[in-house]
Amino acid sequence: MTIAPDGHTAALVTSSGAIIVDLRNGRIGVPMASPYGATADVAIGLDSAVLATAGSGGVLLWDIASGRRVGVALPVAGSTAVSFDGTGLNLVTGSDDGEVMVWELDPDRWVETACELAGRTLDREEWQRYLGDRPYDPACR
Numbered sequence: 001m002t003i004a005p006d007g008h009t010a011a012l013v014t015s016s017g018a019i020i021v022d023l024r025n026g027r028i029g030v031p032m033a034s035p036y037g038a039t040a041d042v043a044i045g046l047d048s049a050v051l052a053t054a055g056s057g058g059v060l061l062w063d064i065a066s067g068r069r070v071g072v073a074l075p076v077a078g079s080t081a082v083s084f085d086g087t088g089l090n091l092v093t094g095s096d097d098g099e100v101m102v103w104e105l106d107p108d109r110w111v112e113t114a115c116e117l118a119g120r121t122l123d124r125e126e127w128q129r130y131l132g133d134r135p136y137d138p139a140c141r
Contacts, residue, residue: 014031017031
């Protein structure tokens with residue numbers, strides 16, 4: 001279980017995902033059912049708008065207000081721990097094998113990070129794979 005920074009929301013692990021509880025009135029939100037089964041850990045972002053769930057199939061991000069998944073699962077096999085860093089811009093995950101990863105969550109930084117990792121301008125195929133539907137703007141700065 002975790003409590004959001006705003007103090008108004010709690011996220012609880014369930015056998016099939018997570019649920020959100022409004023601590024002001026006790027109302028239970030829409031269940032967030034993981035397609036991967038049991039969830040091991042939950043974390044709420046600093047803005048209290050995003051939930052991260054960790055389980056054997058990877059890490060999922062959820063919009064708390066709608067209960068809908070955001071994007072695709074982060075590929076962290078056997079993930080047992082998840083937490084947002086102090087800036088709220090990164091998600092830290094831990095897996096059964098001891099691997100710890102930091103995930104950049106700010107889409108405005110993805111282009112810069114992809115260019116840094118590639119060491120060159122991304123071609124159209126790479127752009128689509130890593131940056132999705134963002135307009136193609138290959139200039140690395």
